Each structure stands twice: as C-alpha cells, then as structure tokens.
Amino acid sequence: MKNKEIASRFNEIADILELRGENRFRINAYRRGARSVESLQRPIEEIAAEGALGDIPGIGKDLEAKIDEYLEVGSISFLEELRDETHQVLLDMLRIPGIGPKTAVLLYEELKLESLADLKRAALDHRIQGLPKMKAKTEENILKGIEFLERAQGRTPIGEAYPLAERIISALDELPHVTKISPAGSLRRFRETIGDIDILATSRKPGDVIEHFTHLDVVERVLAEGKTKGSVITTEGIQVDLRVVAEASYGAALNYFTGSKEHNIRLREIAIKKKMKLNEYGLFKKSRKGAEKRIAGKTEEEVYKTLGFPYIPPEIREDTGEIEAAREGTLPDLVEMKDIRGDLHFHSNWSDGTSSLTELAVAGKAAGYRYLIVSDHSKSLHIAHGLSEDRLREQMDEIDRINKRLSGFKLLKGSEVDILPDGSLDLSDDVLEQLDIVIVAIHSQFKMKRDAMTARVITALQNPYANILAHPTGRLLGSRDAYEIDMSAVIDAAAETDTAIEINAHPMRLDLNAATARMTAEAGVMISIGTDAHNPALEMRYMRYGVYTARRGWLSKEQILNTKTVTQLLRSLHHKRKQM
DNA sequence: GCCGTTTTCGGCCCGACTGTTTTCAGTCG
Numbered sequence: 349m350k351n352k353e354i355a356s357r358f359n360e361i362a363d364i365l366e367l368r369g370e371n372r373f374r375i376n377a378y379r380r381g382a383r384s385v386e387s388l389q390r391p392i393e394e395i396a397a398e399g400a401l402g403d404i405p406g407i408g409k410d411l412e413a414k415i416d417e418y419l420e421v422g423s424i425s426f427l428e429e430l431r432d433e434t435h436q437v438l439l440d441m442l443r444i445p446g447i448g449p450k451t452a453v454l455l456y457e458e459l460k461l462e463s464l465a466d467l468k469r470a471a472l473d474h475r476i477q478g479l480p481k482m483k484a485k486t487e488e489n490i491l492k493g494i495e496f497l498e499r500a501q502g503r504t505p506i507g508e509a510y511p512l513a514e515r516i517i518s519a520l521d522e523l524p525h526v527t528k529i530s531p532a533g534s535l536r537r538f539r540e541t542i543g544d545i546d547i548l549a550t551s552r553k554p555g556d557v558i559e560h561f562t563h564l565d566v567v568e569r570v571l572a573e574g575k576t577k578g579s580v581i582t583t584e585g586i587q588v589d590l591r592v593v594a595e596a597s598y599g600a601a602l603n604y605f606t607g608s609k610e611h612n613i614r615l616r617e618i619a620i621k622k623k624m625k626l627n628e629y630g631l632f633k634k635s636r637k638g639a640e641k642r643i644a645g646k647t648e649e650e651v652y653k654t655l656g657f658p659y660i661p662p663e664i665r666e667d668t669g670e671i672e673a674a675r676e677g678t679l680p681d682l683v684e685m686k687d688i689r690g691d692l693h694f695h696s697n698w699s700d701g702t703s704s705l706t707e708l709a710v711a712g713k714a715a716g717y718r719y720l721i722v723s724d725h726s727k728s729l730h731i732a733h734g735l736s737e738d739r740l741r742e743q744m745d746e747i748d749r750i751n752k753r754l755s756g757f758k759l760l761k762g763s764e765v766d767i768l769p770d771g772s773l774d775l776s777d778d779v780l781e782q783l784d785i786v787i788v789a790i791h792s793q794f795k796m797k798r799d800a801m802t803a804r805v806i807t808a809l810q811n812p813y814a815n816i817l818a819h820p821t822g823r824l825l826g827s828r829d830a831y832e833i834d835m836s837a838v839i840d841a842a843a844e845t846d847t848a849i850e851i852n853a854h855p856m857r858l859d860l861n862a863a864t865a866r867m868t869a870e871a872g873v874m875i876s877i878g879t880d881a882h883n884p885a886l887e888m889r890y891m892r893y894g895v896y897t898a899r900r901g902w903l904s905k906e907q908i909l910n911t912k913t914v915t916q917l918l919r920s921l922h923h924k925r926k927q928m
Numbered sequence: 929g930c931c932g933t934t935t936t937c938g939g940c941c942c943g944a945c946t947g948t949t950t951t952c953a954g955t956c957g
Contacts, residue, residue, distance in 0.1 A: 373940055377929035408930050446946090448955050481948055489946090533957090546957090574945055589957085591944090604942090609957075616941045621933075627942055 349391040354418055357427055358382035358411070360439070364430040366449040367438050380406040383610055385415070387668050389863060393419060437461045444493040454479065468494050492569075496581075503541035504586050505825050506893060507855025510535060513545045516564065516588060523560055525553045528598055532605035533589075536662045538896035540825060540858045544587035548605050554592035561590045597629045599647035604628035610667035611660075618655055618671075631655065663899040680902045685895050687905040689913065690719035691888065693764070693787060693818060693850065693878020698743050699724035700732035701882040705743070705750055705759060711884035713757045719914050721878070722747060723762035723787050726774040732791075735763070737779045744782060758914055760784040764818060769793045771807025773814065780813035785921060787850070787878075789818035790831075798832035805833065806841040812928035815921045816876045816909070817842065819852040819859045826856075835864055839871045846924040848874040848909050851901075853894025854887070862900035869907045874920070876909040 362378040384406040385392060395401055396419055401412040414424050441452040441464070455461060458479050459470050467490070470476055476487040513531050521529050526549050530536070533546030551557045558578040562570045571587070572579040578590045593601040604612060605628065619626040624633050630645025631654050644654035652659050657674040661682055664670045673679045695701030696708055703711070705722060712720035722743065725734040735743065744761045751758055762785040766774035773780065773788060780786050788808045796804065808814055820838065821830035842849050849868050852859045857880070860868060869875055877894040881887035898908060905911040912920065 371929085374929050376940075380930080406930065410929060446955070450954060481953085483948070485947060544957095572945060577944060579945090605957085607957085609941095613941055620941085625942090629943090 349393070350419065351385050351388050351392045354392060354415055355382040355386035357418065357424055358385065358414075361424075361427050361430060363439055363442055363449075364434050367434060367442075367453055369449075377406065378411070381411045387610070387666060389668065389867060437463055437466070440464050441467065444490065444497055446489050446493045464494065503543050505541055505855050506535070506538060507890070508584070509542040509545055509586065512566070512582065512584065512586060513547065513588075516545070516561075516566065517547060519564060520547070520549060520557065520561060520590075523551075523557060525551045526557055527551060527595065530602060532602060533607060536606045537608065537665060538663050538893070538900060540861065540897070544589060546605050547588065547590045548598075548602055549590065549592050550595050550598050551592050557592050558590065593628070595646065596642070597645050599649070599651050600626070600630045600645035601628045603648050603651050606662050606665065608666050611665035611670070614667055614671050615655065622655070624655075626651070626655075661899065663896060664902060681904045682899045683895060683903050683905040683908050683911065685892060687908070687911040688717070688877065688891060688895060690717045690721070690760075690910050691879055691881070691891060692721050692785070692816065692876045692910045693723055693852065693880045694721055695724055695764075695880070695882045696722050698722075698739065699729075699734055703884055705746055708884060709750055709754060709757065709759050711888060712759075713754075715888055718756065719758045719760050719917075721760040721762040721785055721787075723764045723785070723878075725791070726763055726765045728766045728768065728774045729791050734766070734774075737775060740775070740779060741782070760914075762787060764789055766791055767804060767808040769796070769804065771804040773808060773811055777811075777813060780811075781925070783813070784918060785815050786813045787816045787818045788814045790822060794822060794831045796832070798834060801832055802834040802837050805838050809838070809841045809845045809847045812925050814845075814847055815924070816848045816850055818850045818878065819857050819880070820849055821859050821864075823859055824856050825858065830859075836867075839868050839873060842868070842873045843871050846927065848876045850876045850878055851894045851897050853877055853879045853890045853892075853897070855890060855893045858893060858897050860897075860901075862897050865898060865901035865903065869901065869903050874909050875903060875907055
C-alpha cells in the first residue's frame with residue numbers, strides 16, 4: 349500500500365513550492381491531494397488499476413499522472429527536479445515550530461546554512477539578530493524551536509494525553525467563572541496519537557482563565573498568552589492550547605477546534621454555497637444590506653442542523669464520507685461505552701497477570717459488566733508463564749467453582765493461544781473444545797515474509813475452535829511496526845471461517861486501528877474489543893480507547909461481539925464449531 | 929492545480945497571536 353508514500357511526496361512538493369514562493373492555491377492543491385490520498389480506505393494501487401484515480405477528490409489530471417508515475421517507476425520526476433534545486437536544510441527548517449517558508453529562505457540566504465547544526469550555531473553566536481526583521485526575541489524562539497524538535501520526537505499516545513487533559517480540565521473547572529469546558533481537537537476525535545492537547549472553555553472572565561491556566565503546576569513554559577488563547581508546554585513536553593470563548597459561540601468554537609481540518613473545510617464550503625459564513629464564532633447569514641447575523645453557534649447540534657445536517661459525532665469527522673452519509677441520512681449509529689457488556693481479553697495471575705480469578709470477577713462486576721473472559725497465555729509463551737493443558741484444565745475447574753457463587757455475572761473460560769510459526773495452535777483441539785472462547789494471536793517469529801505470515805494466520809483462522817484473532821498486526825505505537833501481513837486476505841479468511849477480529853484496546857496497541865476495523869466490519873466480520881489487561885485496577889479502563897477506536901471505524905453495536913449477552917455470544921461463537 | 933446549484937474561468941476557509949513594526953507579514957491551527 350503506497351498511499352502514505354505518495355501523500356508524503358505531494359506534501360514535499362508543496363513544501364518546496366512554498367519555499368519558492370509559488371502560487372498558494374497551487375500549493376494547496378498538492379496538500380489537498382496529499383490529505384485525500386492519505387485518508388483513502390484502500391490501497392491506491394487498486395484504485396489506479398481500476399482507472400479511478402480521477403474520482404479521488406482533489407486529484408485531477410496532473411496529480412493523477414504523478415501517482416501513475418510513482419506507481420510505475422517509484423519516483424516522481426517533477427519532485428526529483430525540485431529536490432535537485434532545493435537545499436535539504438530548507439526542508440529541515442520547516443519542521444521547526446515558528447519557522448515557515450519565508451523565514452527559512454531568509455535565514456538560508458543570509459547565513460549560507462548547510463545544516464540545522466549551522467542554524468543552531470548561528471543563533472548561539474547571535475548572528476541572527478540584525479538580519480531584516482530579526483531581533484533577540486526571534487533568535488531565542490528559533491533556539492527553543494530547535495530544542496523542541498530535538499526533544500519532542502513525534503506524537504503522544506492517547507493513553508497518555510487523555511488522562512493529562514482530564515487533569516487540566518478538572519483543575520480549570522474548579523474556577524468559579526468557568527461555565528463550560530471540554531477537550532477539543534484530535535483528542536476529542538480520539539485519534540490514536542495526539543499532536544497537542546486542545547481545550548475549549550467558556551467564561552465571563554476569559555483573561556483570568558488563561559492566566560490561571562498558564563500558572564498550573566504542570567506548565568513548564570508559556571508559548572503564548574493572549575486575551576482568548578493560551579498555549580503552554582507541560583513538564584512532560586506536551587503542548588496544550590486553551591481557548592476561551594463566549595457562551596453564544598461555544599458550539600461553533602467546539603466544532604471549529606475539534607476539526608478535523610478537512611471536515612471543517614467541507615463545512616465552510618457548504619456554508620458558502622448556502623450564502624452563509626461559518627467560523628469559530630458562529631454560523632452567519634448576510635442580510636441584503638451586507639450586515640451579518642448570527643443564526644447558530646451556541647451548540648454544535650444547532651450548527652449542523654442549520655447547515656441542513658444531522659449531528660455528526662466527533663470521532664468520524666475526518667472527511668472520509670461522513671458529510672455524504674449525513675446528507676443521505678445514512679450515518680452509522682455508533683457503539684457507546686454503555687453498550688459494552690464484557691471484556692473479551694484479560695489475563696490473571698495464572699499466567700502473567702497480577703490478579704486472582706476471584707479478583708477478576710469482582711473487578712468485572714464492579715465495572716458493570718455481565719461477563720469477563722479469562723484468557724491467559726498458552727504453554728509456548730514461557731516468558732509469560734503460559735499455561736500447560738493440565739494447568740488450563742485446572743483453571744477451568746476453578747472458574748466453574750467461582751461462577752457457581754456469582755449471580756448476574758460470569759467468568760468465561762478462555763485462552764490466548766499462540767499461533768505457532770506453521771499456523772497450528774499451541775493447544776490440542778481436545779482442550780480447545782472445552783473452552784468457551786478461543787483467542788488466537790502471534791507472540792513469536794514476527795519477522796516472517798509477508799506471504800508466509802499471511803498464510804500462517806489464515807491457517808490458524810481455519811481451526812474450527814479459533815474464535816477471535818487478537819492484535820492482528822502486532823504493531824506497538826512508537827516502538828514496533830506492524831509485521832508484514834496482507835490484512836485484506838486475512839479479513840477475507842475471517843469472513844469465510846466465521847472468525848472475529850479484535851480491536852485491542854490497550855492504548856499502545858489499538859490494533860486493529862480504526863481504518864482497518866472499518867474495512868473488517870464492512871466485510872461482514874465481527875469485531876471483538878478487549879483490553880488485554882494484566883492489572884485490572886490500572887488497565888480495565890482502557891476499554892474506552894477500544895470503543896472510541898471502534899467509533900472512529902464507524903462501527904455500530906451490532907458489529908461488536910461484546911455488546912451481546914452471554915447466551916447470544918456463546919451461541920454465535922459456537923456456530924463455527926458446528927459448521928466446520 | 930482543482931473544480932463546478934457561481935460550471936471551462938476565476939475563485940479557492942478563516943481568524944488569533946507574535947514580533948516586528950507604526951499598519952502588517954508570517955506562522956499556526
């Protein structure tokens with residue numbers, strides 16, 4: 349799948365054109381094309397093969413030819429020429445916060461830079477102040493920008509960002525004159541990683557709120573402090589932006605600051621066609637005399653309604669079809685936390701978890717669940733004290749004993765069985781047959797060739813007892829890439845063999861991711877959400893990241909295994925055993 | 929460079945904050 353490669357090349361073209369001061373609309377066309385290609389739900393090679401590149405929004409004749417060229421020869425000659433004429437340090441400088449194309453070119457030409465190290469040295473030697481429009485402050489900001497770049501590598505996982513945002517929000521919420529406060533941005537859309545944390549509030553005294561915010565304990569450095577907007581870096585190195593708006597604008601502002609940018613642009617374009625104007629202060633209509641009147645803005649619902657749409661939930665505001673679905677009245681009824689009846693991936697202290705079976709039952713019941721699976725590792729996974737077949741039988745007896753003492757709640761007998769390199773399972777069919785639910789997953793030999801890995805997983809799915817494929821791509825956010833595997837083939841096999849695929853809710857996994865989960869469910873495969881918790885006190889709450897990933901994948905509760913009752917769940921899973 | 933209920937040319941999302949300026953360009957989201 350070359351979507352990302354092509355998107356990044358279009359963005360690079362845009363960057364270079366911007367450095368050269370080209371027409372900004374031409375630049376924007378490349379950026380729009382890049383976004384469009386990156387957000388495609390399927391491999392661009394497939395679309396090219398169908399001759400349907402021109403149907404992608406933002407892709408016209410020119411960009412289509414460049415995509416074809418890249419797919420055929422692996423490069424784009426136009427970009428190669430641009431690269432030949434552009435020094436790398438110019439592109440490097442664009443990654444420094446505060447430096448845009450104009451400043452980059454000026455610094456490059458005046459200082460004869462060869463690298464970012466040169467720029468840092470120039471700043472330290474005070475050779476930047478004195479250049480046109482550059483003084484001591486500019487120099488200081490450039491140094492800070494370089495430091496930020498060196499320190500803050502990449503984005504923050506939502507599992508870190510969300511709790512931090514909640515702490516800041518609850519601290520600000522205590523202020524007497526803060527009336528409303530909410531997360532916004534990619535955090536509210538529950539993206540798996542967050543660039544910076546956006547928070548929106550309403551207050552009669554916006555300046556006081558901003559001032560309080562910039563003096564919170566978690567603040568290490570203040571980047572900006574205005575009348576309605578404050579921006580800080582926390583001690584963890586995460587940027588947090590706070591905006592304070594008036595009550596009458598809250599809905600419009602929440603919509604604006606939640607994004608995505610692509611979604612917002614679509615909404616604004618629609619507003620313009622309806623002779624309206626949408627900004628963060630509201631939705632406005634122009635009178636004949638040219639005066640503007642606010643016709644919506646207090647709530648998001650009001651903004652969408654006045655534009656002629658139903659409410660679109662934040663998690664799907666990515667311009668991947670939600671505007672069209674809203675127009676046609678076919679928006680999905682997204683799964684919610686309250687629909688979840690149980691956790692379908694959990695470890696006890698029989699393998700590498702921290703808690704006893706009884707403690708699991710107590711925690712599950714306290715969380716309001718009706719069931720919770722015990723899915724300890726199987727024998728091959730020595731490092732996690734995987735259970736032998738005898739130990740697993742003992743555990744099943746113990747679960748039976750505990751269940752007799754419970755009412756309205758059930759521990760399910762499960763196992764997270766290793767998929768061995770040849771695709772066979774680590775436990776015999778005799779034992780698997782006695783389990784309520786069999787999870788299969790890969791924990792070894794990650795570096796197999798793509799075809800072999802795909803065949804390995806498909807073989808496992810063909811076992812009549814395999815119910816759920818867990819963390820199917822093996823990726824760990826920020827530390828390990830997905831292994832080489834053809835997910836389209838795996839999804840097809842799951843559909844054929846009546847096997848579910850997991851959204852692993854652990855915030856460092858989120859595997860399946862939202863886009864693949866959407867593809868999977870569209871193929872008619874059931875999705876299971878499991879926290880993979882090893883410590884209930886800390887990790888059970890990860891369920892929300894799984895549910896929000898499902899929402900980002902457009903899933904309704906009918907497509908999620910663990911919204912079913914125990915009876916429905918076991919009946920649907922055991923259907924496969926009878927079939928095969 | 930793309931696009932069309934403004935349709936093959938002439939538009940293209942919009943405003944806050946900063947740092948340098950005396951009225952604004954650059955950057956960011």
